[in-house]
Amino acid sequence: MAEKGSTRILDGNNAAAQGAKLSRVQVIAAYPITPQSPVTEKLSEFVEKGELDAQYVAVESEHSALAVCTSASTVGARAFTASSSHGLAYMHEMLHWAAGARLPVFLACVNRAIGAPWNVLNDQQDSISQRDTGWIQIYARNNQEILDSIIQAYRIAESVYVPVMVCYDGFVLSHTEMPVNLPSQEDVDRFLPPYKPHTILDPANPRNYNLVTFANPRVNAEGVLCHGYMELRYLLQEALQNSRETIIKVGQEFGEAFGRTYSSTLWANRLDDANTVIVAMGSLVMEATVAADILREAGHKVGVLGLRVFRPFPKADVVKALEKSRLIVVFDKNISYGLEGATCSEIKSALYGSSVRAVIRNFIVGLGGRDVKARELVDAVNRSLLSAKEDDLTREYPEWICAI
Amino acid sequence: MGTRDCQHICAESSPAIGEAGKTGEWRDSFPVIDPEKCVVARQNKPACFLCWLYCPDAVITKTVPIQIDMEYCKGCGICAQICPAHAISMIREQ
Amino acid sequence: MKTTAVNLTEKEYALPGNRTCPGCALSLAYRHILKALEGQAIVTVPPSCLTVLHGMYPITSVTVPCVNTPFASAAASATGLLAGLKALGREGPTVVAVAGDGGTYDIGIQALSAAAERQTDFLYICYDNEGYMNTGNQRSGSTPLGAISGTTPVLGKQQNPKDIVAIMEAHGIPYVATANASYPLDLYEKVKKARAIRGTRFIHVFSPCPPGWSFPFNNTISIGKLAVEIGWVILYEVEDGVFRLTSASESIAKQGNLKPLREYLGQQGRFRNITEEQIEALQRWVNARWKRCLDRAGN
Amino acid sequence: MQDYYEIRWHGRGGQGAITAAKILAQAAYLEGYQGVTAAPSFGAERRGAPISASTRIGRQTIMVVSQIENPNVVVVLDHTLLKYDEVTSGLIRGGWLIVNSWRHPKELDVPGDFNIATADATRVCSDLGLVVAGVTVVNTAILGSFVRATEAVSMSNIEKAIRGRFSDSQAGINLAAIAQTYEMTRLERRG
The missing domain is CATH 3.40.50.970 (Thiamin diphosphate (ThDP)-binding fold, Pyr/PP domains)
Structure with a gap:
């Protein structure tokens, strides 16, 4: 359309x-x-x-x-x-x-x-x-x-x-x-x-929202067993789990x-034959496609996976999208201090137990407005290609693209 | 049977008496009204009602004669203190 | 017709068997606040003893709709309720925020001040038990000089409380008033009056706390009355800038002098360590404020 | 006409470089370029302080979001800015340096293998009364030189973009300034 x-x-x-x-x-x-x-x-x-x-x-x-x-x-x-x-x-x-x-x-x-x-x-x-x-x-x-x-x-x-x-x-x-x-x-x-709304605020039908809630379920005045705090938390988790379908x-x-389809939780660019996949989020996904084009011209089969939906994290979609990958290079504009970029952790978590056995490299980029250029992404992928070996699937900590 | 049957998706509460249980069980002493002294009882018509007015727990009725809901009266003794006719005494629970 | 205990409505909106302590002044005050509102209100409450009064999911002790909200946000929540009602063309119920002194003097003052500055059309009621009683009696911006609390455990609080009512009056809002759970009819009249006014209305309700202040719970009313007689609490209202003493404070101003502070302090365990110097300082603070009020009242 | 342009604007806060970058993007879109972006230099902007902005123009959607390193065109709203090295930094061989200056390109004494265009936009705008809060606003006028030098967009699409942005009377003065600047632009090809 x-x-x-x-x-x-x-x-x-x-x-x-x-x-x-x-x-x-x-x-x-x-x-x-x-x-x-x-x-x-x-x-x-x-x-x-x-x-x-x-x-x-x-x-x-x-x-x-x-x-x-x-x-x-x-x-x-x-x-x-x-x-x-x-x-x-x-x-x-x-x-x-x-x-x-x-x-x-x-x-x-x-x-x-x-x-x-x-x-x-x-x-x-x-x-x-x-x-x-x-x-x-x-x-x-x-x-x-x-x-x-x-x-x-x-x-x-x-x-x-x-x-x-x-x-x-x-x-x-x-x-x-x-x-x-x-x-x-x-x-x-x-x-x-x-x-x-699912809430009712009407003096004729008074309801009180989000009172103190017990750890365990409690019976209401009519004898119906109502949630404890944990059941309410479960429902929120369930809602997010199920929201992928709605999204x-x-x-x-x-x-x-409107003629613009958003039929996936992810953005896939040239993934069909890609054995090297760049993962990014936000506007960096656009820059990453430019980097992938440059790498393609150099003979590498590179694609880009953009995370459109980060919560709920689309685990199954990610696994499917990364099925053919041998090298995954994740660029994070964030850092979970003491570990690595958040999206990298999520990608690794998603791949656990799957058949995907790819080398994963994580780069922290673009913090505080540091410009991220396509050629820098290309350099990072090239470095990762050199270090990509079966016995070196992942590094303990990410590499930072900065001047330190 | 799980808790889904309540159909709440957030903590939505409805009003009921005795939310905290039978709060009368909290008492260490209970009020007793002397009808000889109580203005309402003596006049046998609506009058005074200060015990009703000052009760923090709304357990005193505004009736002739006055009644106290002992299921929920916490035994604070405010009614005994406030009564201008000194018609209410607090008796220790056994 | 003057409201009396005899003609005041029997209808209760705060139900028996709630979770407050025996002799709770808040519980008493809230009964009459809701009567004055005739239940035609939407209430929003930050964490406080009122949350406890309201009950625990899935049962509430109160027959008015209520939205609980985090500590700093009572006035902002009220603003949201109003904006939502207005957007939906559902204007009618009075929006009322009810918070303790911690939620008002301390963590909630930013949102409250802003809501008043925006002339938000709501009633804010601060019930003041002079400390964080719900969390076990820690000092607040309202705790009196010399009072022992969980966080002033040895020396007692070293500062006077701030005058929150004066602060709110300085926002140029149409109605501010002080009330006291020991004078429920005065409180009832003030809430009823405030309900009819448009714009931000602020009522401060003095609420003695038997466990927090360490006095027998049958003394709640007498302590509250004594607080007025010694001038610690002054009952007044300021309507469109016009100051008026009310109830017992009006009578005291006309007929007599304040009782000495010492009698009031002696009845509460929280003042057990107060020094003579502190008592004198406290008395000076009380006297100066009483004089200001008398001057304003034209006495 | 090329398929892809990267234009960097240099001015001082208040001179309207960002607005010019946006008007050009609009005109290019009207010209049929599907991909256009216009961005300020990121961060705080203070009146009088040197600032930059950028416009990207392409046949396809612009995928590059990083800052311009090798512009085809650099537009300088105030020739006093030429003393800063970053103004001509990265300007490609055969690209255009367009400067608001009363000097002839040859007199600017700017080294490089790019072409230079100059026009005294300040005089044009000052004569036409294009003065806002005491500052002569040359941002639109210089578009005349841009079109003359690069031919990346037509004057008619510049006019449409201007008319879409300003009231009728304001658009009239701006268009007059652009037309005059177009005419008086002097070109020096050396790339």
């Missing part, structure tokens, strides 16, 4: 704001932080101009931003927030709360490094640090995916009652303009039905409605 709607040249933040607007968000609460601020500015402009019928709450902190969103979501409003870096870290408690309360709020994470020392530029340490909060995490490669993912995110979140975070690289995408197709409001309205279904339906 051909693309519909109109194409404009937008930066990532504007694409995010347009995505929120098209999703008809009803409550917006956000606190400015570089490089996310233009998202909140644009949305407040939409509201003040009357182009978006939403409540815009200019909160005093990120913690409050998400508290506003969770409570608004409990009432039944579609809620939107956006943050970066320290702001996301400051939200940490509320991130857990939103997921634990099973509220389908949305967060645009404009990926930025975290201090100390201060740094406003891009890496993915902020969102990776939040991977265990129970949120679905989707990473966009370009500005079109930012917009498309937001619209899909509300469908996903409101189907499985799990909050969704769409992450995109600060400045590299947030402040870089590129062509973005804007679907029509009518088409989005058809695709995204109104939010139906793919929503992505397919999005394709049918």
